[in-house]
Amino acid sequence: MIKHENNIPLYNSRIINTWIEFLKEKYPQLNIREILEYADIQDYEVVDQGHWFTQEQVDKFYEKIQNLTKNPNIAREAGRYLVKPGVIGYLWQFTFGQIGPAKMYELISKASKNYAISSSYFYKKINDNKIEIVSKPNEGVNEKKYQCENRTGIFEAVALGYTHRLPSIDHPECIFNGGNVCRYVIAWKKSYSEIFNRILLFLSLISLAILLFYIIKDIDFAITLLPIFIIVFLALFLIKYLFKNKETNNSLNILRNTADELVEQVNINYNNTVLTNEVGQTISGHTNLNDVLNNIANITEKRLSFDRGIILLPNEDKTRLMFRAGFGYSDNQISSFPKDGFHLDAPGSRGIFVLSFKEQKPFLINDVNEISTTLSSRSLEFAKKLGTKSFICCPIINNNESLGIIAVDNIQSKRPLIQSDLTLMMGIASIVGISIRNAALIESKVRQFNSILFVLAASIDARDFLTAGHSEKVMEFSIGICYELALPEEYTEMIRVAALLHDYGKIGVPDSILKKSGKLTPEEYHEIQTHAAKTQTILERISFEGIYSTIPEIAGCHHEKLDGSGYPRGLRGEEIPLGARIIAVADFFEAITAKRHYREPMQIDDAMELLTKEADIRLDGKIIKAFKRFYSREYGWTPSGN
Numbered sequence: 001m002i003k004h005e006n007n008i009p010l011y012n013s014r015i016i017n018t019w020i021e022f023l024k025e026k027y028p029q030l031n032i033r034e035i036l037e038y039a040d041i042q043d044y045e046v047v048d049q050g051h052w053f054t055q056e057q058v059d060k061f062y063e064k065i066q067n068l069t070k071n072p073n074i075a076r077e078a079g080r081y082l083v084k085p086g087v088i089g090y091l092w093q094f095t096f097g098q099i100g101p102a103k104m105y106e107l108i109s110k111a112s113k114n115y116a117i118s119s120s121y122f123y124k125k126i127n128d129n130k131i132e133i134v135s136k137p138n139e140g141v142n143e144k145k146y147q148c149e150n151r152t153g154i155f156e157a158v159a160l161g162y163t164h165r166l167p168s169i170d171h172p173e174c175i176f177n178g179g180n181v182c183r184y185v186i187a188w189k190k191s192y193s194e195i196f197n198r199i200l201l202f203l204s205l206i207s208l209a210i211l212l213f214y215i216i217k218d219i220d221f222a223i224t225l226l227p228i229f230i231i232v233f234l235a236l237f238l239i240k241y242l243f244k245n246k247e248t249n250n251s252l253n254i255l256r257n258t259a260d261e262l263v264e265q266v267n268i269n270y271n272n273t274v275l276t277n278e279v280g281q282t283i284s285g286h287t288n289l290n291d292v293l294n295n296i297a298n299i300t301e302k303r304l305s306f307d308r309g310i311i312l313l314p315n316e317d318k319t320r321l322m323f324r325a326g327f328g329y330s331d332n333q334i335s336s337f338p339k340d341g342f343h344l345d346a347p348g349s350r351g352i353f354v355l356s357f358k359e360q361k362p363f364l365i366n367d368v369n370e371i372s373t374t375l376s377s378r379s380l381e382f383a384k385k386l387g388t389k390s391f392i393c394c395p396i397i398n399n400n401e402s403l404g405i406i407a408v409d410n411i412q413s414k415r416p417l418i419q420s421d422l423t424l425m426m427g428i429a430s431i432v433g434i435s436i437r438n439a440a441l442i443e444s445k446v447r448q449f450n451s452i453l454f455v456l457a458a459s460i461d462a463r464d465f466l467t468a469g470h471s472e473k474v475m476e477f478s479i480g481i482c483y484e485l486a487l488p489e490e491y492t493e494m495i496r497v498a499a500l501l502h503d504y505g506k507i508g509v510p511d512s513i514l515k516k517s518g519k520l521t522p523e524e525y526h527e528i529q530t531h532a533a534k535t536q537t538i539l540e541r542i543s544f545e546g547i548y549s550t551i552p553e554i555a556g557c558h559h560e561k562l563d564g565s566g567y568p569r570g571l572r573g574e575e576i577p578l579g580a581r582i583i584a585v586a587d588f589f590e591a592i593t594a595k596r597h598y599r600e601p602m603q604i605d606d607a608m609e610l611l612t613k614e615a616d617i618r619l620d621g622k623i624i625k626a627f628k629r630f631y632s633r634e635y636g637w638t639p640s641g642n
Contacts, residue, residue, distance in 0.1 A: 007054060008054060012049070013053065016053060039057050051419045080157045105155070108121075118141045119135045121135055134182070134184075135148075152171070167186050207232065288439065289440075292435045296435075297311060304424075307328050308326070320340060321341050352391075352393050353407065365417075368384075396432050399437070406429050460507055478496065478586040484627070495554070539552035556580075557576055560575075585627050612624065
C-alpha cells in the first residue's frame with residue numbers, strides 16, 4: 001500500500017529557502033512568518049539543509065503566497081531566481097561556472113533527487129544547443145500545476161545564467177493537460193562570450209585577408225594599414241581578456257566561498273561525531289549521576305557552538321526542576337536561578353522548562369521576544385535577566401517518562417539555531433535519559449545491597465546490646481584509614497563491605513559464650529576464635545566479583561597479627577592482606593573503647609597509647625598513624641598534654 005505523499009517528506013528545505021529569499025527581494029512587504037505558520041513550517045526547519053517537507057506543507061506555502069501576491073506567474077519567477085549568486089548551494093555555484101548549459105541541464109536532472117523525491121527526471125541531448133528533460137511523478141505522488149511552472153522557471157534560469165537570454169521551452173506533453181509526464185524541449189542561443197569569440201575569429205580572418213590583399217597590390221599602403229590592424233587586434237584581445245578575467249574571478253570567488261562553507265560543514269560534522277562518541281564513552285565510564293551530568297556538560301561546551309548549557313532534573317517528589325549541571329553561566333547567573341527550582345506543581349505554569357518537561361516537547365526559539373506573549377511574567381523576566389536571545393530546550397525522556405530537561409542558548413553568537421541543532425540536542429537528551437535511568441538502577445541496587453549488608457551486620461550486633469553498632473563503627477574507622485592512606489575509591493568501597501561483615505561468623509557462636517561476663521575457658525576462647533574462619537566460609541558463598549572477590553579473605557583475616565600470633569591461619573607481616581590489617585586496627589580500637597560484659601570501656605588516651613604499643617609488633621604501624629590522623633580530624637582528639 002502506497003503511503004500518501006501528504007504525510008511523507010518529499011521536498012528539501014533548500015527549495016523553500018530559495019522561495020523565501022526570492023520573496024524577501026521581490027516582495028519585502030510580505031510577512032514571511034505568517035506564510036510559514038500557515039504552512040505549518042518552522043523557520044529553523046527552513047535553514048536546515050537536512051530537513052524535508054511534505055506535499056501538503058509546500059502546497060499550503062504556495063497557496064498563501066498566491067493569495068498574498070495575486071501574481072499568477074510567481075512560481076515561474078521563483079524558479080528563475082535560482083541563478084542568483086549564493087542561491088543554488090555550495091558546489092552548484094562552482095560547477096555552474098565551469099561547464100556549459102547542456103551539461104548543466106544533465107547534472108540538474110541527475111541531482112534533482114537531492115532536492116525533491118516527488119518525480120524522476122530523464123535527460124536527452126538533441127544537439128549542442130537543444131536538450132529534452134522528462135519529469136515523471138513517482139508512484140503515489142500528486143504534484144500540482146505550480147510545480148510544473150516552477151520547473152519551467154528553473155530551466156529558463158539555467159540558460160539565462162549562461163547566455164543572459166531566455167531559452168525557448170516547448171512543453172508538448174504535460175500531466176496537467178492529460179499527459180502521463182511533463183516533457184520539456186529546451187533550446188538556447190549561444191552565450192555572449194561564444195558569440196564574441198566567433199566575431200573575433202571572423203574579424204581576424206577578414207582583416208588578415210585584407211592585409212594580404214594590400215601586401216600583394218600595394219605594399220606601402222599595407223604598411224600604413226598594419227598599425228591600425230595591430231591596434232584593432234589588441235583592442236579586441238583586450239576586451240576578450242577582460243571578459244575572461246571577469247569569468248575567472250567569478251569562478252575563483254565562488255570556489256573560495258564554496259571551500260570555506262565546506263570546511264565549516266566538515267568541522268560541524270566532525271564535532272557532532274566526536275561529541276556523540278564522547279558522550280557514549282562518558283556513560284560507559286561513569287555510574288555516578290553527578291559525574292555523568294558534569295561530563296556531558298563539559299563535552300557539550302567543548303564540541304558544540306553554544307554559549308551556555310544547563311541540565312535540570314526533578315526533585316524526589318517531582319514538584320520542582322532543579323539545577324544539576326551546566327556551562328557558560330557565571331556564579332552570579334547561577335545564583336539567580338530560583339533556589340527552590342522551577343515549579344512543576346504550579347497550575348497553569350507556562351515556563352519553557354516546565355512545558356518541555358510536562359509535554360515532552362522540544363523548543364527551538366531564535367528570538368525570545370517572539371514568544372513573550374506565551375510566557376509567564378516570571379519566565380520572561382528570568383530569560384531577560386540571563387540575557388537569553390535564542391535557545392533550544394529538549395526534554396530528557398526514557399521509557400516515555402520525563403526525567404529532566406537539557407537546554408542550550410546563544411547570547412554572543414549570531415549563528416541562528418537550526419533543526420539539525422535541535423536534532424543533535426534531542427539525541428544527546430536521549431543519551432542523558434539512558435544514563436539517568438542506568439544511574440538510578442545502579443543506585444537502587446546499591447541501596448538494596450547496602451540495606452542487606454546493614455541488616456546482616458545488625459543481625460549479629462543485635463544479639464547483644466553491648467555490641468550493637470560495633471560493625472558500623474569498625475566500618476567508619478576503616479574507611480577513614482583508607483582516605484588517610486589515599487587508597488583508590490573502589491578499594492575503599494571493598495573495605496567498607498568487608499568491615500561491615502567482618503564478624504558475621506559469630507552467627508555460629510552460642511550466646512552463652514558471646515555474652516559471658518566472666519573469663520572464658522580455653523575451649524570457649526577457641527570457639528570464639530572460630531568466628532573468623534566461619535566469616536570467610538559464609539562470605540565465600542556470595543558471588544562477589546572483581547576486586548570485591550577478595551572480601552571473604554580480608555574479612556576472615558582481620559584477627560591475624562604481624563608476629564604470627566593471630567588466627568585462624570597464623571599469617572605474618574605482608575602475608576596478611578592490606579585490607580585485613582586496616583580492619584584489624586579499626587576493630588582493635590573499637591573493641592577496647594566499648595563496654596563489654598567482662599570490662600569497662602578504656603579511655604581514648606589510654607586506648608591510643610595501647611594501640612601505639614602494638615605498632616609493628618602485632619598491628620601495622622603505618623595504619624595506626626593513619627588512624628590517629630583520621631580520629632584527630634573527625635573527633636577532635638589530641639594526645640593528652642598537648
